[in-house]
Amino acid sequence: MLVRRVLTVLGAVTALLGTVPASPAPAAAAPVRIMPLGDSITAGPGCWRAYLWDQLRRGGHTNIDFVGTQRGGGCAVPHDGDHEGHGGYLATGIANQNLLPPWLSAARPDIVLMHLGTNDVWSALSPTAILAAYSKLVDQMRASNPAMTVLVAQIIPMRPGGCPDCAQRVVALNRAIPGWAAGKSTARSRIVVVDQWTGFDPGADTNDGVHPVDSGFRKMAARWRPAVAAALGRAAAGVSRAGG
Helix, strand or coil: CHHHHHHHHHHHHHHHHHCCCCCCCCCCCCCEEEEEEECHHHHCCCHHHHHHHHHHHHCCCCCEEECCCECCCCCCCCCCCCEEECCCCCHHHHHHCCCHHHHHHHHCCCEEEEECCHHHHHCCCCHHHHHHHHHHHHHHHHHHCCCCEEEEEECCCCCCCCCCCHHHHHHHHHHHHHHHHHHHCCCCCCEEEEECCCCCCCCCCECCCCCECHHHHHHHHHHHHHHHHHHHHHHHCCCCCCCC
16 A cells, blocks of 8 residues: 555556756857958959858858848859958948948847958049048947958058059058057957968969968968867857847
């Protein structure tokens, strides 16, 4: 009789435990959304994006999502092909025409990788005008996401035929970028300067003095990678994500 009672009690306890819902599994962290923003050097084929994606994934940064309203680029390395590269666009044109806000609204990036200014330099616009455009674009990024991290490139060298002054104009712009970035950066929304100029040979690393070939794209990816990895580390710590 005692054995039966014990078995009955155990059966009741087991049944009761079976009705207790299991604790829900913790929600997976949303991927960090990264927008490559630029002109044709970013757009097509823009293979620095592919190499960067591959290097980040191989380095353990798997919870990432490249975003943008544009797709693809024709690179052989498998990668997330979303981006915001627009061939022929000027930083000043994007700013003056307010093209960026709808792109941001569609892509909702946490981090922007900006290599812009090549076409502005080619058009003989001053560093002051280009940096004013940069400032407006950053303001629009922060309106979209107050905790935006912006990685701004000192752009690759130029040596195109028909523009003998372009090389020095790039030098002048790149020289002005760090001071601008220091004044525009905030604790919540950092601006990080990435040197894409040093070590890049427009003779060997482009096909026309402007647009990179494979060696140039590999150099660009190698320059972006440590800065992006550091930004991802801050995002994982909740520092640079919206609401973080």
